[in-house]
Amino acid sequence: MLVIDELKKNDPQLRLVAIVLAAGIFILLIGLWWVQIVSVNKYQNHLNTQAYRTIRVPAVRGKILDREGRVLAENRPRYNLSLDLDDLRKQFKEAGEQEMKQAHAWQKQAIAAREKELGHSLNKNELKQFAFTTAQLKSFNEHARALAAAKVVAQVSEDIGEPLPFDPVKFTRHYNSELAMPFSIFDNLNSTQIARFEENFNGSPGVVLELQTMRSYPNGTTAAHLLGYVHRDDSAKEGEDARPFDYYLPDYLGQVGIEAGFDTAMRGSPGEESVLVNNMGYRQAQDVASQPQPGKNVILTLDLDLQRAAEASLLNRHGPAANAAVVVMDVRTGDVLAMASSPTFDPNDFAQGISKDKYAQITELSAEKNRATQENYAPGSIFKVIVGLAALEAGLNPNKTYMVDPDPFHPGRGYYELGRRHIEDQAPPGPYNFKLAIEKSSNSYFIQVGLNVAGDERIVALAQKFHFGQLENLPTRQETKGTMPTLDRIHHDWRDGDTANMCIGQGEVAVTPLQMAVAYSAIANGGIVYWPRLVSRVEPQYPTSGEPATNFPAAVVRDRIGVSARNLNILHAAMLGETEEGTGKEAQVPGLRICGKTGTAQVQDSANRLTGYNYWFASFAPYEKPQYAVVVMVQIPGPLAGFGGSLCAPVAHDVYEAIMKKQNPAMPKVLATANLK
Numbered sequence: 063m064l065v066i067d068e069l070k071k072n073d074p075q076l077r078l079v080a081i082v083l084a085a086g087i088f089i090l091l092i093g094l095w096w097v098q099i100v101s102v103n104k105y106q107n108h109l110n111t112q113a114y115r116t117i118r119v120p121a122v123r124g125k126i127l128d129r130e131g132r133v134l135a136e137n138r139p140r141y142n143l144s145l146d147l148d149d150l151r152k153q154f155k156e157a158g159e160q161e162m163k164q165a166h167a168w169q170k171q172a173i174a175a176r177e178k179e180l181g182h183s184l185n186k187n188e189l190k191q192f193a194f195t196t197a198q199l200k201s202f203n204e205h206a207r208a209l210a211a212a213k214v215v216a217q218v219s220e221d222i223g224e225p226l227p228f229d230p231v232k233f234t235r236h237y238n239s240e241l242a243m244p245f246s247i248f249d250n251l252n253s254t255q256i257a258r259f260e261e262n263f264n265g266s267p268g269v270v271l272e273l274q275t276m277r278s279y280p281n282g283t284t285a286a287h288l289l290g291y292v293h294r295d296d297s298a299k300e301g302e303d304a305r306p307f308d309y310y311l312p313d314y315l316g317q318v319g320i321e322a323g324f325d326t327a328m329r330g331s332p333g334e335e336s337v338l339v340n341n342m343g344y345r346q347a348q349d350v351a352s353q354p355q356p357g358k359n360v361i362l363t364l365d366l367d368l369q370r371a372a373e374a375s376l377l378n379r380h381g382p383a384a385n386a387a388v389v390v391m392d393v394r395t396g397d398v399l400a401m402a403s404s405p406t407f408d409p410n411d412f413a414q415g416i417s418k419d420k421y422a423q424i425t426e427l428s429a430e431k432n433r434a435t436q437e438n439y440a441p442g443s444i445f446k447v448i449v450g451l452a453a454l455e456a457g458l459n460p461n462k463t464y465m466v467d468p469d470p471f472h473p474g475r476g477y478y479e480l481g482r483r484h485i486e487d488q489a490p491p492g493p494y495n496f497k498l499a500i501e502k503s504s505n506s507y508f509i510q511v512g513l514n515v516a517g518d519e520r521i522v523a524l525a526q527k528f529h530f531g532q533l534e535n536l537p538t539r540q541e542t543k544g545t546m547p548t549l550d551r552i553h554h555d556w557r558d559g560d561t562a563n564m565c566i567g568q569g570e571v572a573v574t575p576l577q578m579a580v581a582y583s584a585i586a587n588g589g590i591v592y593w594p595r596l597v598s599r600v601e602p603q604y605p606t607s608g609e610p611a612t613n614f615p616a617a618v619v620r621d622r623i624g625v626s627a628r629n630l631n632i633l634h635a636a637m638l639g640e641t642e643e644g645t646g647k648e649a650q651v652p653g654l655r656i657c658g659k660t661g662t663a664q665v666q667d668s669a670n671r672l673t674g675y676n677y678w679f680a681s682f683a684p685y686e687k688p689q690y691a692v693v694v695m696v697q698i699p700g701p702l703a704g705f706g707g708s709l710c711a712p713v714a715h716d717v718y719e720a721i722m723k724k725q726n727p728a729m730p731k732v733l734a735t736a737n738l739k
């Protein structure tokens with residue numbers, strides 16, 4: 063080699079140069095060995111931290127609209143104040159230096175005190191007990207950063223004119239795990255707070271006003287149970303969202319209702335941002351890797367006007383705490399036009415982050431339950447139409463009269479004696495044919511024809527055609543199937559007393575208001591049992607996207623009850639008499655002939671103690687060509703508070719009046735007077 067050849071020459075100057083070159087090459091080789099062999103782990107760790115981090119960017123959530131395109135759930139701007147931690151590095155460093163200065167001052171004082179106590183200077187081993195541990199140094203830095211951040215938050219509080227909370231534990235957790243992401247200090251500013259901030263903010267580094275989207279329900283509590291609600295969710299999702307991201311921007315996840323049933327469609331596909339962070343974890347650069355694809359809109363069968371009318375009637379007539387439900391259905395298609403449940407809640411509270419007190423209040427009232435689909439209720443006398451149809455199909459002569467004896471214990475009322483059992487009747491004694499029994503809601507009549515004409519098997523078989531005791535396959539996660547005896551059940555340990563209970567809608571019979579709306583729709587339309595439809599279609603937010611809509615067909619037949627048109631006509635006429643001459647008079651609306659049935663059923667606890675009553679009014683209209691079914695249920699604890707005609711029929715009146723108003727906007731509004739005995 064050249065260097066070695068020069069060293070062999072007897073030339074001191076060249077030899078010196080050669081020695082210097084050889085030493086430089088040796089040092090360079092040592093350095094390369096140190097970097098590539100000894101320090102490889104250190105630099106590999108730096109490479110891992112000074113790298114790109116992926117951020118999941120949520121898509122714009124789809125809207126929920128009513129059948130006329132009116133918005134029920136949408137997204138609105140949400141302004142948040144956040145700290146950009148990268149901009150605060152200088153403040154963090156200065157605070158850290160100050161913290162260490164104070165720590166060293168404390169250390170010196172402690173050492174001096176110890177030396178004074180011992181009477182001599184501490185040796186090397188004795189000084190070790192005053193050395194800062196790694197954990198202490200970390201704690202000093204965390205405390206310093208939290209103080210610096212708190213100082214900035216205090217300044218922002220002064221700018222907007224109200225105190226802002228600061229949680230140092232939450233801040234430290236965010237710093238250690240999501241340093242490249244802004245730290246939120248105040249969410250969902252109102253217009254006044256935004257104006258104050260913009261006017262007073264002096265441009266100090268580290269404070270940013272972020273714009274995000276927030277789920278919003280512009281009609282507040284309207285249709286809350288059917289719509290459902292969302293929760294903030296920053297975690298990984300299943301399916302297409304299961305890609306591993308380093309960070310997740312705030313997103314929403316549907317919990318119940320339509321928000322849950324169609325969550326995947328409305329959530330869309332997330333986008334991705336790539337953020338370059340340095341070896342300390344701070345953001346250096348940012349790039350959009352993919353744009354989020356917006357979620358789809360869900361169009362319901364709901365009519366906002368009828369929904370409002372049903373909810374307003376329940377509120378005005380029974381108050382906000384009433385346990386009640388209303389279902390309005392198109393008998394020709396199975397479309398649910400309104401579904402009201404009380405008590406209710408505001409889904410905006412969940413989207414914004416509900417407080418513990420408000421959630422406790424909702425839980426105490428069980429307000430989160432959709433009483434139209436999620437609770438079982440004894441139907442009482444509204445089940446008598448099923449018993450009556452079964453009897454007519456078995457050959458009952460609707461004009462034949464059955465005598466109801468007077469109750470010796472309750473003058474003016476009838477009763478039915480089954481063995482040694484005394485079954486009370488709210489209707490008066492006397493002769494009853496089919497029409498009068500419907501109008502007066504005679505328990506005694508329907509127990510007689512149920513036991514002696516229809517029979518338990520025929521009643522149960524017909525009830526199965528309506529699919530009582532079965533789910534309606536709703537996409538809302540809010541459904542119970544109710545209870546209904548099966549043919550197998552009545553063949554095992556079944557007695558006449560059980561049949562008597564079933565004939566008046568008690569005993570082993572429990573339904574949801576939606577199930578009764580489906581049943582009365584089938585009675586109204588000639589015997590077709592439709593699957594209830596809540597959603598008409600799902601379509602892209604932007605028509606120019608070219609994506610096809612997903613349509614859910616109306617009038618999907620589930621079953622046919624298989625009864626004659628003659629017997630249905632007999633029942634219709636009797637139910638018309640119920641509202642025009644019988645117990646359902648308070649449902650009447652001028653210009654509309656309504657077929658209805660009132661009902662009152664006892665509510666018992668697990669020990670069979672009477673705790674209250676279910677009050678019902680189930681109906682359809684118009685009589686000449688039925689289009690709408692309206693079912694109202696109100697549950698009131700305590701002693702008898704009235705009956706279905708006085709408590710529920712007026713609510714149905716309000717709904718039918720709203721229907722007439724939509725069909726004829728010039729019609730004057732005439733409210734029936736609620737009789738709240």
